[in-house]
């Protein structure tokens with residue numbers, strides 16, 4: 001397959017693994033004193049395990065799995081609010097499939113659907129827009145969820161609804177941003193990270209400069225990476241080279257997809273439709289300043305928070321996590337999924353306790369699916 005198979009070439013992967021081993025030895029990385037590299041994006045976590053890179057790579061390199069899975073970091077109170085909107089009479093609640101089984105405090109969306117709520121899975125906010133056109137007597141709500149990757153498509157659908165004068169379409173906005181949680185992780189005194197593999201899809205939208213503070217203020221290298229095995233190996237090597245040279249810079253391994261300054265059309269749509277919330281709650285990380293987006297007043301007619309009277313400030317905070325869940329520790333890289341007492345016992349993809357086991361980008365799902373953990377648990 002053109003543009004995929006060359007990035008999965010075993011000979012190229014072996015050469016990169018050898019170069020990584022040489023560089024890791026030069027730096028003095030060992031199993032006892034490893035170099036910690038956080039892959040921020042859950043898509044990268046899945047690639048690492050899918051291709052067995054964690055086992056193939058030098059023993060002195062440890063991948064720490066970051067919080068880059070938007071479904072995983074969604075706070076329970078917001079899932080509860082989704083259910084509350086979805087169960088109102090006349091509402092058609094639309095969502096990406098990943099979010100359907102994420103447990104809320106009382107129930108998940110799929111449970112609410114089984115109890116009669118009209119909840120439909122869509123592949124794009126444009127599907128929700130089409131439902132609104134065809135069901136003028138119903139309120140169609142789209143669950144806007146995700147990082148900068150999906151934020152523009154939600155913005156474009158709101159702009160389109162405004163152009164058409166649709167009055168029965170709104171978005172329950174839970175879009176979040178990547179740079180702010182990285183800052184929160186770097187400010188955590190318990191965190192010992194040596195470098196980052198930066199998210200490819202998010203960076204396609206925002207470019208590489210929003211990460212400049214990581215190199216400038218924290219002296220940590222970050223390399224924006226693609227998702228194929230040689231992308232990840234080359235990016236790891238680039239991080240190690242920086243560490244070896246005592247440098248900290250933001251570099252772009254995924255230049256075939258990621259423009260230095262991002263995508264201007266997407267950035268313009270984001271700027272037009274959203275503004276920053278003062279803070280937003282992340283499951284496992286708590287409140288992080290300016291890490292969430294809300295819909296601007298001029299598009300207030302398409303804001304489900306306004307339409308249904310569910311302001312973020314009124315969210316029932318302090319909804320406790322389910323007892324025994326170690327989602328927060330896993331999401332901040334302090335614990336491996338298999339160290340969670342619930343892994344494979346109280347929490348499986350069929351009966352998830354935490355979102356990390358549900359989402360296609362969740363670290364626990366990656367361990368379950370690819371790392372032999374399922375067999376061990378069973």
Ligand code: SF4
Nearest residue numbers: 327340347354357364
């Ligand atoms: S195994 Fe389940 S409860 Fe434990 S961290 Fe993963 S998702 Fe959370």
